[in-house]
Amino acid sequence: MKVHVGALRPVAAGLLAGLMLLGTAQPAVAAPRRAEQWYLDELRIDRAHQISTGRGVVVGVLDTGVDAGHPDMRGQVLAGGSTRDSGDGRRDPDGHGTHMAGIIAANGTGVVGIAPDARILPVRKPVGAAATKDDSATGIRMAVDGGAKVLNLSYGGAGAVDESEAAAIRYALERDVVVVAAAGNVRSVGPDVVSPAKIPGVIAVTGTVRGGGFWSGSAQGPEAVIAAPGDEVYNIGPDRGYGWGDGTSDAAAVVSGVAALIRSKYPKLSASDVINRMIRTARDAGPPGRDPRFGFGRIDPVAALTADVPSVSANPLLGAAAPSASAPPAAAEDDNFDVTKYGDRGGPSDQQVMVIGIGIAVALVVLLALVAFLIWNRRRHRRELARAGSIPDEALDRMDGGGQGPPVPAGHAAAPPPGYGPPGGYPPPAAHSRPGGYPQQAGYPQSGAYPQSGGSPQPGAGAYPPQGQAHPTPPAQSPYAPPGDNRP
Structure with missing residues (x-):
C-alpha cells in the first residue's frame, strides 16, 4: 500500500x-550559581524583584575599579573615572571592586545582583595602604558629578574623621545622594566603626551571618545604622570567576543595592526619605531599638519597598533629625502585599508571559x-x-473529496438511490391484510397456499393449479410480488 x-x-x-x-515559551534559565547566594533568600529578593529591579538608577562604586568584561557585568558598567589617572574605572587589577559591583547589580549570567537593572559608575582609587583620604574625597566628588544617586563606599580607615573626606560626604548629601559605607572589619581596622562610615549622614552597615545573627568579624559602635549579610557572600570573584567574600564591604554593597531598588520604585523620593524608609522598616534585632551591633535592625527590602512610611524633611541620621531608639518601625505590607501594585515595568510579568x-x-x-x-x-x-x-x-485517492461516500466492495449490494420505489412509497406494515405479509390479489393462492417460514408447500385444495395449466399472471397493477418463482 x-x-x-x-x-x-x-x-x-x-x-x-x-x-x-x-x-520559546520556556522560562529563562536561572543563574546557575543562584543556589549559593543564600543571602538572597533571607532577603526575599525574588519578591522584591517583582516590585523593583533598580532600573534607571546609577550606583557609584568607589573602589579598585570594576571589570566591565566580566559576563555578569556586561551591559551594567558605565564609563567612570580614576582618582590617580585618566582611566574610566572599567578595569580592576584587584577584584574587590568587581565583587562589590556584582553584589549590587550582577545581570544574572552566573549570579544575581540585588538591583540587576541598575547601572554601575566605577571610580578607581589605589588599593590598600596606597590609598589616601584625598583619594577618598576626590573619588566621592567624581562619582557625584558623574550622576550617581547611590554611592557605595566599601572601605574605611581607623582614626579620626578627615575633614576633606567629611566635606566630600556633605557635598554628596547636599546633592541628594544616598551614601552607604562599610562599618569595618575587626581583623583589619579594629572593633570600632571606621571613617567614612562614622561621618554623620552616612548609612554605616554592620554584618550578619546566615540566619540573621551578628557576624563576629564586624566592627560595631553607636554609629551603626543598619545590618546586612556579610559572611560567605557568594558573587563575582577574581579573574572573571566567582567566589565568596566576608566582611562589611559585602554588607554595604547589599544595602546599596536595596537603596537602588527604592530609588527606582520611588523616583521622586529624596535621599533623606530613602534613608528613612530603610531604617524605619528594618527588622529589629539585638536589644530593642537602635543598638551598636545591628543599628536600627536588619535590612528588609520587601518592607522598604511596600511600607507606608511618612516623609521627612531632613536626613534622619543628622543631629536632631535622628530618630529615637524607641521609635516604632513603620507598618509594612509584608506577607500579604499585592505585587500588581508595585511593578516598575509595564505589562505582564515574565512569569505570566511564560505561563x-x-x-x-x-x-x-x-x-x-x-x-x-x-x-x-x-x-x-x-x-x-x-x-x-x-x-x-489511485482510484481511492481520485474519489477522495468528490462528495461521494466510500466505494462499495465487490459482492455487496449497493444502497438504492434517493427516490427509488413505487409512487407514493411503500405502505406501512399495518396495511398488509394477510398473515403472510402480502394482501390477497386475484389469481394468487388462497389462504394456506404458502407455508410458514421454513416450511414446504403442502398439497391441498387451491395449493397449485392442475398439471398442465399455467400459473396465473399477477395483475399488472399489483405493487407487490413474491421474491422469485413459486414453482417447485
Whole structure:
C-alpha cells in the first residue's frame, strides 16, 4: 500500500511550529550559581524583584575599579573615572571592586545582583595602604558629578574623621545622594566603626551571618545604622570567576543595592526619605531599638519597598533629625502585599508571559495531534474498505473529496438511490391484510397456499393449479410480488 506523505506535510509542519513555540515559551534559565547566594533568600529578593529591579538608577562604586568584561557585568558598567589617572574605572587589577559591583547589580549570567537593572559608575582609587583620604574625597566628588544617586563606599580607615573626606560626604548629601559605607572589619581596622562610615549622614552597615545573627568579624559602635549579610557572600570573584567574600564591604554593597531598588520604585523620593524608609522598616534585632551591633535592625527590602512610611524633611541620621531608639518601625505590607501594585515595568510579568506561552503551545500541540489522528484514522478506514473491495489506491485517492461516500466492495449490494420505489412509497406494515405479509390479489393462492417460514408447500385444495395449466399472471397493477418463482 502506497503511503501519501503529502497529505501529512501540513500536520508535520504544524506540529513543528507548535514545538518551536513551546521551546520559546520556556522560562529563562536561572543563574546557575543562584543556589549559593543564600543571602538572597533571607532577603526575599525574588519578591522584591517583582516590585523593583533598580532600573534607571546609577550606583557609584568607589573602589579598585570594576571589570566591565566580566559576563555578569556586561551591559551594567558605565564609563567612570580614576582618582590617580585618566582611566574610566572599567578595569580592576584587584577584584574587590568587581565583587562589590556584582553584589549590587550582577545581570544574572552566573549570579544575581540585588538591583540587576541598575547601572554601575566605577571610580578607581589605589588599593590598600596606597590609598589616601584625598583619594577618598576626590573619588566621592567624581562619582557625584558623574550622576550617581547611590554611592557605595566599601572601605574605611581607623582614626579620626578627615575633614576633606567629611566635606566630600556633605557635598554628596547636599546633592541628594544616598551614601552607604562599610562599618569595618575587626581583623583589619579594629572593633570600632571606621571613617567614612562614622561621618554623620552616612548609612554605616554592620554584618550578619546566615540566619540573621551578628557576624563576629564586624566592627560595631553607636554609629551603626543598619545590618546586612556579610559572611560567605557568594558573587563575582577574581579573574572573571566567582567566589565568596566576608566582611562589611559585602554588607554595604547589599544595602546599596536595596537603596537602588527604592530609588527606582520611588523616583521622586529624596535621599533623606530613602534613608528613612530603610531604617524605619528594618527588622529589629539585638536589644530593642537602635543598638551598636545591628543599628536600627536588619535590612528588609520587601518592607522598604511596600511600607507606608511618612516623609521627612531632613536626613534622619543628622543631629536632631535622628530618630529615637524607641521609635516604632513603620507598618509594612509584608506577607500579604499585592505585587500588581508595585511593578516598575509595564505589562505582564515574565512569569505570566511564560505561563501563557506554555498554555498556548500545549493547546496548539494537542489540537494538531488530534487533527493528525483524525486524518490518519480516516485514511486507515478507507484503506480497509479498499482492501475489502480490491480498489486500487489511485482510484481511492481520485474519489477522495468528490462528495461521494466510500466505494462499495465487490459482492455487496449497493444502497438504492434517493427516490427509488413505487409512487407514493411503500405502505406501512399495518396495511398488509394477510398473515403472510402480502394482501390477497386475484389469481394468487388462497389462504394456506404458502407455508410458514421454513416450511414446504403442502398439497391441498387451491395449493397449485392442475398439471398442465399455467400459473396465473399477477395483475399488472399489483405493487407487490413474491421474491422469485413459486414453482417447485
